[in-house]
Amino acid sequence: MINKKSKKLIFSAIFIIMILTISSIIFSHYENVSWLSLFKFNSYKIRLGNETIRLKKKDNTIALSENDLKAMLQHQYNTTEVYIQFNDTDYKPDEEGTIFLPIDKDNENVIYNLGQLFAFDDKGWITNYIDLSIDDNKFLYVVEDKSYSNVLEDITADIHARLINKDNTIPDDFNMENIVPIKGIKAIISSRDMKLDKETLDNINLLLSKAEDDGVTGFVINSTYRSYQEQKNLFEYRLNEKKNSGVENAFEETAKFVAYPGTSEHQTGMALDILSLKYPKGSEFPNSEEYAWLMENCWDFGFIPRYPEEKVEITKISFEPWHFRYIGKPLSLYAKETGYCLEEVVESLRNNKFTYFETSNNEEYIFLLIKKRQDFIAENRLNMDCSLLELTENEDLVILKLSF
Numbered sequence: 424m425i426n427k428k429s430k431k432l433i434f435s436a437i438f439i440i441m442i443l444t445i446s447s448i449i450f451s452h453y454e455n456v457s458w459l460s461l462f463k464f465n466s467y468k469i470r471l472g473n474e475t476i477r478l479k480k481k482d483n484t485i486a487l488s489e490n491d492l493k494a495m496l497q498h499q500y501n502t503t504e505v506y507i508q509f510n511d512t513d514y515k516p517d518e519e520g521t522i523f524l525p526i527d528k529d530n531e532n533v534i535y536n537l538g539q540l541f542a543f544d545d546k547g548w549i550t551n552y553i554d555l556s557i558d559d560n561k562f563l564y565v566v567e568d569k570s571y572s573n574v575l576e577d578i579t580a581d582i583h584a585r586l587i588n589k590d591n592t593i594p595d596d597f598n599m600e601n602i603v604p605i606k607g608i609k610a611i612i613s614s615r616d617m618k619l620d621k622e623t624l625d626n627i628n629l630l631l632s633k634a635e636d637d638g639v640t641g642f643v644i645n646s647t648y649r650s651y652q653e654q655k656n657l658f659e660y661r662l663n664e665k666k667n668s669g670v671e672n673a674f675e676e677t678a679k680f681v682a683y684p685g686t687s688e689h690q691t692g693m694a695l696d697i698l699s700l701k702y703p704k705g706s707e708f709p710n711s712e713e714y715a716w717l718m719e720n721c722w723d724f725g726f727i728p729r730y731p732e733e734k735v736e737i738t739k740i741s742f743e744p745w746h747f748r749y750i751g752k753p754l755s756l757y758a759k760e761t762g763y764c765l766e767e768v769v770e771s772l773r774n775n776k777f778t779y780f781e782t783s784n785n786e787e788y789i790f791l792l793i794k795k796r797q798d799f800i801a802e803n804r805l806n807m808d809c810s811l812l813e814l815t816e817n818e819d820l821v822i823l824k825l826s827f
Contacts, residue, residue, distance in 0.1 A: 467561045471498055478563065484523040487563065489516045492537070492553075499565045500542040500549065506777040507553065508789065508825070509538040524555070524563075532556065534566060539805070541777055541789070547797030548821065552804060574799045575821075580813040583622060583693055583725075584750040584820070586769045589678070589739065591815050592685040595651035602648055602692045609635055610642035611700065618648040620692035623749040627695065630724040639716045643703065645745065646696040648689060655684040679741050688729065693749045709744045717747065722759040725751040734764040753822065754812065756782050757790075769814050787825040794818055 467478045467485045471494050479486040489507075496505045509515045514537045516522050527533045537553040554566035587593055598620060605617045605624060609631040619627070631642060649657070661681045665673035688694035698704075699711035708714050718728065726749050732742040750758070750765065757780050758768050772778055778790040792814075793799060799821050801807060808824035 467557070467563060469495055469563045471495065480526075481523065484525050485563065487522045487524060489520040489522060492522065495563075495565060496540055496542065496553070499567070500540075500544075502542050502544045504543040504776065506541040506543075507538060508541070508779070510536065514538070541791065543776060543791075547793055547799055548791050549800040550805065551802035570803045571800050572803055574801045574807070574809055575793075575811060578809070578811045580811045580819050581751065582691075582813045583620075584754050584765075584812040584814060585691070586765055586815050587686060587688050587691065588766065589683065589686050593690060595685070595690075598691050598693075605644070605647065608644065609640075610644050610697075612644045613646070617644065618692060619695065620648070620749070622751075623693045623695075626724045626726070626749060630721065630726065633720065633724070634713075634716055637716065639712055641700040641711070642713050643698040643700055644695055645698050646689065647694075648692040649687065651684050651690055654682065654687045654690055657681055658683055679739075682740070688746075688748055694729065695747060696743075696745045697747055698745055705743070705745045714744060721747060722755045723752075725749050725755045727755050727758050727765065729765065731764060734767075737766050738764055751812075753780065753782060753786070753788050754820075756780075769818075772814065772820060773818065789823040789825065791821040791823070792818060793821055 467480065469476050469478065469487075469491060471491075476491060478491075493505055493507065496507070497503055514522055514524065514535060522537065524535050533556065535555045537555065539550060540553045541548060541550050549571070551569055551571070555563055556566050557563055582598060585591075585593070601621050602618050603621045603624060605612060605619055608624075608628060634640065634642065658677065658681050662673055662677045665677050670676050682688070684690070696705075697713070697717065698708055699713040702708050702711040702714075717726075721727065726747045728744070729746045729748040730738050730740045730743040732744075735742060748765070754768065757763075758765070760780070760782075761768070761771065763771060772790055772792050776792045780788045780790060782788075791799070795817050799809075801809075806826075808826065810822045812820040812822060814820050
């Protein structure tokens with residue numbers, strides 16, 4: 424005869440066997456379900472590899488941390504370099520980094536569009552909308568039923584932002600096909616046979632027209648495009664001057680003031696030396712109203728002061744207040760905002776790879792550093808304003824103008 428204690432043991436054993444049987448059935452269908460999750464089967468959760476993370480609920484919403492979202496995307500795209508540009512919607516993280524997703528029990532196929540993903544690996548960049556949904560087992564997952572294309576396939580890199588110095592040289596025929604004579608410019612020119620890069624000329628004309636509207640008209644254009652041979656002749660002339668004067672380290676001293684051929688921005692046609700009628704000497708140019716106007720406004724037309732006094736240690740070129748370089752917008756605006764010279768601009772973009780930038784008039788951009796022969800793969804649904812700049816011989820910059 425079975426006593427009460429034995430009955431309890433039998434019932435307990437039967438119960439355990441039932442639990443184990445049910446568990447084995449569940450595990451056979453859902454290999455990543457943990458023992459703990461059996462008792463929390465109705466909770467919302469995410470799966471990170473073999474780990475299941477339970478999400479909190481608050482006021483009929485799912486609370487997803489920004490870190491957990493990033494981890495989901497890192498697992499999805501098999502890279503640690505994941506960047507998120509959130510939409511300006513209710514799904515934007517709060518101050519504590521929590522995203523609240525409303526629970527819609529009447530819509531089992533709800534999709535949450537959180538913004539745009541940028542993921543980087545050895546092949547380059549991929550970007551798409553961040554779409555999340557919930558499966559039948561209440562797992563939040565990344566929707567990946569999308570079509571893609573390589574955005575850079577039909578884009579030629581713009582060369583106007585190319586870094587040129589002793590470490591980043593250019594060939595003797597660089598940009599020659601775009602060099603044109605200067606005509607109709609609203610400034611005094613020191614020589615009738617001056618030339619510039621066509622886009623640079625168009626923008627210096629716009630700049631000078633705005634200066635004229637502002638009552639500043641005493642500009643003198645002193646030097647523009649020089650061919651490789653002209654730059655070589657100039658360098659050798661200055662070098663011989665130094666040698667004949669008995670200057671030690673004549674080559675190094677010459678290079679502080681005159682760029683060696685192949686390292687001169689004048690060879691691109693994108694640089695020009697600007698002076699003032701009232702202050703015709705280069706050393707006096709900072710005293711002029713023309714210089715003050717340029718330092719305030721040149722950035723808006725794509726120009727930068729190339730060799731600032733406080734950046735001599737970086738540029739390795741002596742202070743040249745007259746030397747302005749066209750690199751185009753929005754990179755010129757980024758240089759103004761950060762206070763960087765061109766070397767620092769390139770180094771900053773190189774170190775960060777992904778850079779968000781907002782101009783003073785609230786235009787938003789994303790800069791993506793990319794090496795030559797790498798791809799930029801984008802979801803076809805994205806309608807992007809995309810351009811490509813050549814920064815160095817081996818590096819380009821993808822520029823996206825945002826329009827959320």
